[in-house]
Amino acid sequence: MPQSNLNQYRGYLRALAQIEMGRRLQGKVDPSDIVQQSLLEAHLGLAALKGKTEAELVAWLRTILTRNLLNTARDFTAKKRDIRRERSLAKQIEDSSVRLEKFLASEQTSPSQRVIRGEQAERLATALAALPEDQRAAVILKHFHDWSLSEIAEHLDRTTLAVGGLLKRGLKKLREQMDTDQRL
Numbered sequence: 437m438p439q440s441n442l443n444q445y446r447g448y449l450r451a452l453a454q455i456e457m458g459r460r461l462q463g464k465v466d467p468s469d470i471v472q473q474s475l476l477e478a479h480l481g482l483a484a485l486k487g488k489t490e491a492e493l494v495a496w497l498r499t500i501l502t503r504n505l506l507n508t509a510r511d512f513t514a515k516k517r518d519i520r521r522e523r524s525l526a527k528q529i530e531d532s533s534v535r536l537e538k539f540l541a542s543e544q545t546s547p548s549q550r551v552i553r554g555e556q557a558e559r560l561a562t563a564l565a566a567l568p569e570d571q572r573a574a575v576i577l578k579h580f581h582d583w584s585l586s587e588i589a590e591h592l593d594r595t596t597l598a599v600g601g602l603l604k605r606g607l608k609k610l611r612e613q614m615d616t617d618q619r620l
Contacts, residue, residue, distance in 0.1 A: 442475050448562065456505060461512060464512055563610050563614060573591075574606055575607060
């Protein structure tokens with residue numbers, strides 16, 4: 437695989453990190469810090485990557501991100517390392533990637549459609565990263581964590597009406613960005 441610009445995956449990884457950080461780490465750690473550490477490690481280890489395809493590269497990046505999320509969670513919880521938690525988070529990261537793709541489209545099964553869906557997931561992650569922080573948080577908590585409006589309102593210290601507005605504006609901007617990207 438030719439040298440890849442790892443920075444193009446920053447938005448995708450940030451969206452995954454933000455989706456998976458959960459209530460315990462939100463407010464304590466910025467997902468951008470974990471993504472930056474992950475991209476640095478990936479850059480330093482790129483020569484050792486045995487994968488030849490973009491899908492293998494993305495899976496490798498998710499693995500690095502998972503490890504860094506686990507390390508961060510462990511640092512904040514000070515619990516002994518539990519291999520079940522590690523496997524669980526790795527599965528959650530993989531599931532987040534799948535949820536990101538499912539957010540975009542109905543079931544598609546051909547190889548070319550899966551590639552297109554993966555590209556759309558990356559565009560969605562980038563578009564999510566471009567949203568204002570409060571809109572991004574509301575969209576992720578509602579559509580990836582299935583939080584209720586009242587839970588989001590409490591977490592963001594807003595009214596449910598304000599959260600509804602954040603969701604409406606955030607989804608509108610996402611649609612506009614996705615439409616603009618599709619036309620390019």
